[in-house]
Amino acid sequence: MSEAMLQIxxxxxxYGPLDLGVHxxxxxxxxxxxxxxxxxxxxxxxxxxxTLRMIAGFEEVSRGSISIAGREVQTLPPVKRNVAMAxxxxxxxxxxxxxxxxxxxxxxxGRPAAEIAEKVAEIAEMLEITDxxxxxxxxxxxxxxxxxSLARALIRDADLYLLDEPMGxxxxxxxxxxxxxxxxxxxxxxxxxxxxTHDQTEANALADKIAVMExxxxxxxxxxxxIKDAPANLFTGTFVGEPPMNVFQAQxxxxxxxxxxALQDGSELSFPKSSFAAALHDRIVGLGKVTLGVRxxxxxxxxxxxxxxxxxxxxxxxxxxxxxxxxGGALVLVEHDRAAxxxxxxxxxxxxxxxxxxxxxxxGAAISxxxxxxx
Amino acid sequence: MQSVSTLERVLRGTALSxxxxxxxxxxxxxxxxxxxxNETILRVPPSMVFEPTLTNYRSLISGTLEGxxxxxxIRFMGNxxxxxxxxxxxxxxxxxxxxxxxxxxxxxxxxxxEDIAFTLLSFRFAPPLLVLLPLTIxxxxxxxxxxxxxxxxxxxxxxxxxxxxxxxxxxxxxxxDIEYAHRIAGHGFWSTFTKIALPLAGPxxxxxxxxxxxxxxxxxxFALVLASADKQPVTVGALAFITASGINYGQIAAGIMLSxxxxxxxxxxxxxxxxxxxxxxxxxx
Numbered sequence: 001m002s003e004a005m006l007q008i009x010x011x012x013x014x015y016g017p018l019d020l021g022v023h024x025x026x027x028x029x030x031x032x033x034x035x036x037x038x039x040x041x042x043x044x045x046x047x048x049x050x051t052l053r054m055i056a057g058f059e060e061v062s063r064g065s066i067s068i069a070g071r072e073v074q075t076l077p078p079v080k081r082n083v084a085m086a087x088x089x090x091x092x093x094x095x096x097x098x099x100x101x102x103x104x105x106x107x108x109x110g111r112p113a114a115e116i117a118e119k120v121a122e123i124a125e126m127l128e129i130t131d132x133x134x135x136x137x138x139x140x141x142x143x144x145x146x147x148x149s150l151a152r153a154l155i156r157d158a159d160l161y162l163l164d165e166p167m168g169x170x171x172x173x174x175x176x177x178x179x180x181x182x183x184x185x186x187x188x189x190x191x192x193x194x195x196x197t198h199d200q201t202e203a204n205a206l207a208d209k210i211a212v213m214e215x216x217x218x219x220x221x222x223x224x225x226x227i228k229d230a231p232a233n234l235f236t237g238t239f240v241g242e243p244p245m246n247v248f249q250a251q252x253x254x255x256x257x258x259x260x261x262a263l264q265d266g267s268e269l270s271f272p273k274s275s276f277a278a279a280l281h282d283r284i285v286g287l288g289k290v291t292l293g294v295r296x297x298x299x300x301x302x303x304x305x306x307x308x309x310x311x312x313x314x315x316x317x318x319x320x321x322x323x324x325x326x327x328g329g330a331l332v333l334v335e336h337d338r339a340a341x342x343x344x345x346x347x348x349x350x351x352x353x354x355x356x357x358x359x360x361x362x363x364g365a366a367i368s369x370x371x372x373x374x375x
Numbered sequence: 376m377q378s379v380s381t382l383e384r385v386l387r388g389t390a391l392s393x394x395x396x397x398x399x400x401x402x403x404x405x406x407x408x409x410x411x412x413n414e415t416i417l418r419v420p421p422s423m424v425f426e427p428t429l430t431n432y433r434s435l436i437s438g439t440l441e442g443x444x445x446x447x448x449i450r451f452m453g454n455x456x457x458x459x460x461x462x463x464x465x466x467x468x469x470x471x472x473x474x475x476x477x478x479x480x481x482x483x484x485x486x487x488x489e490d491i492a493f494t495l496l497s498f499r500f501a502p503p504l505l506v507l508l509p510l511t512i513x514x515x516x517x518x519x520x521x522x523x524x525x526x527x528x529x530x531x532x533x534x535x536x537x538x539x540x541x542x543x544x545x546x547x548x549x550x551x552d553i554e555y556a557h558r559i560a561g562h563g564f565w566s567t568f569t570k571i572a573l574p575l576a577g578p579x580x581x582x583x584x585x586x587x588x589x590x591x592x593x594x595x596x597f598a599l600v601l602a603s604a605d606k607q608p609v610t611v612g613a614l615a616f617i618t619a620s621g622i623n624y625g626q627i628a629a630g631i632m633l634s635x636x637x638x639x640x641x642x643x644x645x646x647x648x649x650x651x652x653x654x655x656x657x658x659x660x
Contacts, residue, residue, distance in 0.1 A: 058555050078559045085559050091552035095574055105560035149556075156560065 003070070005192040006032040006055065006160055011064035013050050013216075018062055024050045026216040027064075032194065032209075037186055039195045039203035041240070042213035048196045049088070051213070052162050055194065057081050069159045084158035088165040088196075090145040092137035092152070098144075099124075099133040102151045123151045126181050128174070142169040147178070154185065161186070161193040167202060179205050200240050212236045230374070234364040237293050237357055243321060245293045246331050249361060254285045261292060265328035267306065275353035280373040284358060290367070291359040296321070298355035299333035305350035313341045324349065402635075408628035416624045431629035450604065451630060454612030459637060461523070461598070461608055462591040465530035466538075466584055472531070473538035474580060478572060480539070481546035482554075492543070496536045503596045506532065511600055521603045529597050534587035541586070545579030546572060581648035589638050609634040 013025035025047040032038050040048035053059040055066060057078035066074045073081045084105075092101045099120060100107075106116045124130045127147040132140050137148065146169045153161060166182075167175050183206050186193050197203050203210050204224045212219040212227065212235070219239075220232040231237035237245045250261035250269070259276060261269040269292075273281060284290055308324035308331060320339040324331050324347060333349065341347065354370040366374045408416050410427040435451045479485075480492045498506075510529065511520065519525030549572060557567045573580070595610040602611070609630065616627045642649070 056555070056559055058551075077564075078555065079561055079563055081559075083559060085556070087552045087556060089550060089552050091550060091556045093553060093557070093571065104557075109561060152556070152560075 003034055004031040004067075005034040005036075005069055006030075006194070007065075007067040008051070008055070009065045009067075011051070011054065011066060012062045013047070013054060013059065014062045024216050025054070028213075028216075028218045029064075030211055030218065030221055032192060034192055035187075035190045036208045037183065037193045037195060037206055038209045038211060039197055039207035040211050040213055041197060041200060041203045043198055043239075046213040047216040048213050049164060052085075052164055052194065052196050055081075055160070056083055056085050056162055081160075082158050083160040083162055084153040084156040085162040086146075086150045086153035086164060086166045088168070090137070090142075090149040092145055092148055094137050097134050097136055098129065098140065098148045101137065101148055102133075102155055104152065105156050119155055120151075123155050126185060127151050127178060143171065143174070146170065150182075154182070159192065161191055163193060163195045165197055166195065168197075168199070175202075182206070200242065210240075212239060214239070230366070230369045231293075231357065232366055234291060234293070234359045234366075237359070237366070241295060243296045243332050243334065245295050245357070246299065246329075248292045248327050248329060250290055250292050252284045252288060252290055254281070259284065261290070263327035267327055269306065269351060271353045276368075277373060280368050283367060283373060287360060287367070289361050291361045291364075293357035293359060294351055294355055295357075296332045296334045298352070299331065300350045300352075301333070301335075301347050302350035303348050305348040308347050308349050310341045310343055310345040310347060312343060313339055315339075322347075405628045405631050408624055409632045411625050411628075413621075413623055413625055416628075431623075431625040432633075435626060435629050435633065449612070449615045451609070451612060451615075451633075453605065454607055454609040455633060457598075457606055457612075458592055458608035458610070458634065461526055461530060462588050464523070465527050465534050465591045466588045468527060469531060469534035469538045469587055470580065470584055473535050473583075474542055474573075474576075475568075477539050477542035478546050478568060481543045482551065482572075492539065495539055498532050499536050503532075504600075507596065507600050514601060520601060521606060523606060526598060526602055526606060529601060530591050530594065532597075533590050533594055537587050537590060538580075538583045541583035542576060542580055545576035549575045578648050581645060585641060585645050585649060588641065592638050 008028055008030045011025060011028050012023070014021035014023055016022055028047070028051060030038075040051060042048045050059060054061050054074070055068075057073070057076065061074040064074075065072055068081055068083065092098070093104065096104070102120050102123065103116050106119065120133070121130070124133055127150060129144060129147050129151065132144055132148075137145055140148070146166065150163065150166050153163065167178060170178065179202065185191075195203065195206055207224065209221060209223055210227055211221040214235050220227055220236045222230075222232075227236060227240050231240065231245075234247070238247060248263055250263055253260050253262065254273070257273050258270045259273055259281060261271075263269065276284070306326070308326040311323045311325055311330065312321075313323075314321045315338050318336070320335045320337070320341075322333050322335065322339055322341060324333070326349065331349065357369050358367045359365065360367055368374055407423065407425075409431055410429070411425050412428060412430070415422075415425045435449075438449055438452060480488055507529075514520040514525050519528065553575070554567050554571050557571045558564070562570070592608075593610060594608070598606070598608050599611045604612075613627065613630055613634075616623060616630065
């Protein structure tokens with residue numbers, strides 16, 4: 001059992017007066033174990049950056065508590081929290097060189113010059129910025145500034161590393177390379193890091209656990225695999241995953257041998273009753289109205305399947321994305337081979353019960369993933 | 376193409392010359408006057424041809440004003456010193472008070488901050504005399520009338536709002552994250568203010584200081600009402616040139632040349648800060 005390096009307990013953030021202002025972060029609780037990398041994932045305005053800034057101490061905590069390394073910090077100024085941060089807007093000191101920017105904190109803590117030089121060289125090499133160390137921030141590109149800012153944070157000895165969109169400005173190739181190196185750097189040293197990102201690939205690649213946020217609320221906090229296989233609610237299910245999960249509204253009715261989902265256009269999906277555990281079956285029938293979700297990778301073409309009409313077919317170089325009209329909505333399926341389909345073609349698609357995610361349409365909460373009932 | 380650009384250059388040159396002539400001619404004329412006697416200045420028609428003389432400057436520096444009928448003592452050099460002392464001290468005090476205040480107004484949003492900042496600015500709305508008359512009575516009661524301290528205090532009405540509002544804009548332009556980055560790296564509030572905020576707002580502070588200096592230097596009414604002869608700056612002291620025996624234009628011109636010299640020199644030296652400082656967006660991350 002590793003101890004918690006960061007504990008966020010029932011934290012609220014209001015911009016403006018308590019309980020009346022804009023409620024940016026709603027009752028968020030989350031523990032981060034020492035040595036873990038976690039990602040706060042969400043679209044802009046979801047409260048992830050507010051959460052990060054409360055951890056850093058730039059925003060007041062309206063309610064709740066934050067502990068770092070077992071110490072309550074929500075009333076301490078940033079300087080006393082022992083955290084390092086890479087800013088989304090880089091925020092390099094414009095008046096000094098990249099090298100001095102990176103070395104700044106080490107210099108002011110009075111480390112020997114030789115040690116500082118060695119550390120700067122090491123981190124600059126890792127982030128591929130050795131050649132711009134003597135330049136000033138205004139004369140380098142956004143991507144370079146971003147890496148310098150990341151170096152300035154990672155070089156420090158801190159309890160917690162806060163990385164706000166640390167790779168948003170990098171070219172895809174460099175991003176992939178640095179992702180690997182940064183993860184190795186953090187893991188090798190046993191550092192604890194919190195990453196804020198809207199890029200799910202980045203979250204999946206770097207993080208041990210992902211906290212999905214939306215509208216100030218934490219939707220789910222789990223490993224990348226769990227978030228993909230067992231999304232806690234409709235939001236997480238549709239937000240995480242590329243292309244997004246297909247979603248249909250359906251009315252469930254039970255017959256003797258089958259569970260039938262009536263879709264909006266009047267067509268029906270019928271599954272053998274035996275595909276569902278008894279408790280799940282009763283729950284679905286009890287609810288009546290349900291939301292069905294199925295990942296594009298889990299939709300297959302099969303002659304015995306339901307009819308659909310191709311709307312578009314795109315070959316992305318390594319996979320085909322096929323959009324089809326199905327049950328009054330659009331259904332996306334992914335195939336790994338180049339599909340010979342054109343707009344207007346009729347296809348038949350097969351949805352398997354073990355690939356279904358079923359949600360309660362009123363609350364959005366997940367009821368089942370595959371055949372297993374949640375909770 | 377070539378002919379068009381030549382024409383354009385000529386036109387532009389002419390236009391610039393006209394503007395420069397329009398603004399600089401009075402100063403140039405005064406410059407010429409300062410080397411002439413009253414007789415050559417007042418002759419009709421005026422002429423640019425004359426025998427230059429330094430008597431005007433000499434009498435100003437020695438402090439004796441030689442009119443056509445009598446000799447008058449004036450304290451022009453004393454006035455000049457007063458101007459310099461009052462302006463420099465007022466701007467120094469204004470910067471010491473105004474820069475931290477501007478930072479507070481820019482970065483720490485506290486209850487009523489906008490109201491206080493606006494109140495400070497509103498001091499400049501009222502006609503100075505409206506403030507001065509009651510102030511004179513107060514100053515006499517508390518012994519501040521006719522003192523440098525009292526004058527410098529009142530001068531804050533001119534310099535403080537100016538410095539506050541210009542510098543505040545500069546602090547607001549500094550991305551807060553740069554300061555946060557410094558603070559999270561183990562530095563306190565004060566260190567961040569002096570090491571990050573002040574250097575980044577430097578051009579703005581220089582520009583505000585320069586403008587405040589010019590405004591303080593040119594002030595007339597405060598010193599006229601609140602100071603007696605030995606504390607008066609040149610702007611008030613110049614009244615002494617209008618004497619019962621007539622107006623000595625040559626000496627006035629020399630006085631003007633001497634009194635604009637410090638601001639002129641300062642503006643020439645600091646104009647790059649002024650341009651840099653008054654054009655926004657000086658700070659980029």
